[in-house]
Amino acid sequence: MGTGFDFDYEHCTECQRCMIACSVAKEGHVFLRRSRISIVRGWPELPEIRVCRFDDCAGHPCVEACPVGAITSEGGLVLIDAETCTGCEACVGVCPSTAITMMEGIAQKCDFCGGAPECVSACGTLAITRKGA
């Protein structure tokens, strides 16, 4: 299994359990605005899922865009170092997945939960699974 997700948009019910689980894991409690994954309704069309694509992101433009080298990619695992981030927002606009948001002046995104993403465990319909799982 690589670093990244497989999506089955037809099976996303937009329940937001992924966002609930993500925010509980990262913030300690439900905090949807700080979830690193976001489900955006597009009725009657399928939803947009905003989260880092890791392996599946072509060229990782956020890494290129960061002027201080705060964003790194090792074997597809793209991470932002909060200590190094200056909050310039250069990465936010270039992300093709709209997966980076500013939180208290620091760029934040999915960190793949150390290899066992909470959103994947929380999804009851397998709309989001680990890549290749």
Add this chain to the structure above:
Amino acid sequence: MASSAHDLLLRIDCTSKKVSTMKVDAALKAYVGGMGYGTKILVDEVDPAVDPLSPANKLILAVGPLTGTAAPMFAQSCIVTKSPLSGTILNCYAGGFLGAEIKFAGIDGLILEGQAPDWSLILVDDGRVSFHDAGPVMGRGTSETEAYMRASFGRDVRTLSIGRAGEKLVAMASVFTETRTFGRGGAGAVLGSKRIKGMAFRGSKGLDVVDRVAFSAAVAKNLEIIRSACAEQYNLLGMFSRVGTGAGVGLVNGKQVLATKNHLLGTWAEAAKIDGFSYAKNFYTRPVACYGCPVHCGMLHKFRKPEGGESWLRGPEYETMYSLGTALLNADPVTLAEANQVCEEYGMDTLTTGVTVALAFEMAEKGLVREPGLSLAFGDRASILELLRKIGEREGLGGILADGPKKAAERVGGGALSYAMQIKNSGFAAWMPTRMKGVALSFATSNRGACHKRAPIGAEITGQVDMDSKVGKAEMVKGIQDLVNASFTLVACRFHEFVSPHSLYVELLAAATGQTLSLDEFALLGERIWNLERLFNQGAGFTRSDDNLPDRCFEPMEGEAAGGPIISREDLSDMLDEYYALRGWTSEGVPTKATRERLGI
């Protein structure tokens, strides 16, 4: 760690556009939230005799302590007001994402008072309230109104709105939130009377609980129960999960209690064309959920209109398959979807509106009413769609129907009242009191009229108890009414307790807020609220004689179900006597002093 209840409500005076906050005190806190808060506040602050559409009526929008948390199936929000349809106290519910957003905005709800000097939209932005001109969306449907609010206030707001029916004070006007509906009782007309076309909420805050470890454990346990149920082929929740609430049509048809053709028939072979399985098989279907819900009973369908062009609908729900389907002898799934859409855009309750159209068709059959250009024949597509529109516009015959089935039948006369399927002017939900005696007693005694949310439907339809027997029904109905009222303080989805034990409610509540209730206290809370409602309705002029059923319920059905046993007036009277006694009410249905003291009201 902080409580998931904010103990804070907003009081919005539409007349002066002044806003104040209301801290939840201990007396109100005892009512937990949702329906409890709404009922207590309305009863304390509004004269039961008030005209529901006058500025003196209030509308309370409240969520519960578990709304917005990680606990599943607590997505709904509650509106309590005095109903312009029934004249009783009203509580109604809508799922979706509105409730969670209200919590993320830092409040447990709000009280709307007065009447705005001009048509307004209200934005509640993290608890800050502002009024905005509704001019650009006046006369528009609910979806356009919601789209306008998102364009004006930001894509991330969650909204509620009324359509033209609410603007025109149609008695069964409802309030919509992204295709979910505060359906029953005309809350949309109350909002219209206050000249509030819509509201938008933005909540950017987090929501904690007092005991994260215990809460997470309770949530995990609950999720497991629900997911297991959904995985079972013949579990009702499982069927809802796969095809939506319309899964049950076949079962009810088989039991000969599928309300058809204005409750004349109890079975209909054509019904299989418009049930949940049929929609799932014949139309593009995608299950969509309310906030945090693993059941995802909402079904988004796409269909092609006869005139051409693709359209979509989230629904129809089970109750609408009856009210705009079987009740009207309409077996065309596309006509049903379109009828549902008309109700959605005009902002009308599909139940009471459909029941009223069925009444109109039967009145037309008997030569009592007519409408130029329409056959008003059962099953006629053009008549269904056009009459719905006319109700929403208060136009022609629609103007008579727009005040609800009882008032329309009284106005038309000619014996129409005997087959107006309503109680307290509120249209029947999809069940037949003619056969199901527990449902009969529930409908007759409901504080909001012909309500199915607190009826022993599951027990009677699945055969756990004999639907034709009156034995034990009074106790059963009282128990359900009390417990459902209690669960609506949280605000739990009505389907939650299909599989989850009530012990989980108090467990989740304690872990989330620190508020501890025993199961007995929980049921007593429901009973207290039920009695508060009853006293309010008594003040509004309701008596035992209003706890009744229309004549049709006491007459044999036609068609295949014709030979079945039916309820008699004596049966109903006996059950009422027993029920009143169990409740500690007089034989006239008035809570005694001793009962009021026992309940502390």
